Amino acid sequence: QVQLVESGGGSVQPGGSLKLSCAASAASGSVPRFNTMAWYRWGSGPQRELVAGIVGGGRANYADSVKGRFTISRDNAKNTVYLQMNSLKPEDTAVYYCAAKTTWGAVGDARTYPHWGQGTQVTVSS
Secondary structure, eight states: OOEEEEEEEEEEEEEEOOEEEEEESSSSSSOOOOOOEEEEEEEESSSOOOEEEEEOOOOOEEOOTTTTTTEEEEGGTEEEEEEEOOOOGGGGEEEEEEEEESSSTOOOOOOOOOOOOOOOOEEEEE
């Protein structure tokens, strides 16, 4: 049983920064090699949206709304993915979810991720 545990959410004023972390662990055995890891968020819209995704080699892609402000990174040795969020805006307010899969591709298709974290709340407000 693989678990993804997010941390680092909270409340911040517009223009502030937060860093989210997501650590993968397994109750028994080893953590599988997650070739694709991603951050999604569910705010006021009807469905969760991709924020950023990263593959094992480090290549990343981002939603247009966060380009230049957010940075996704990963530490393969620690089975951890991070999301550094700078210049936060009120519209970034959402529950942020970590997702992982062993396959490649379809980074933006939430249906392809079998592993999800429980979510962490990010609130940007003055």
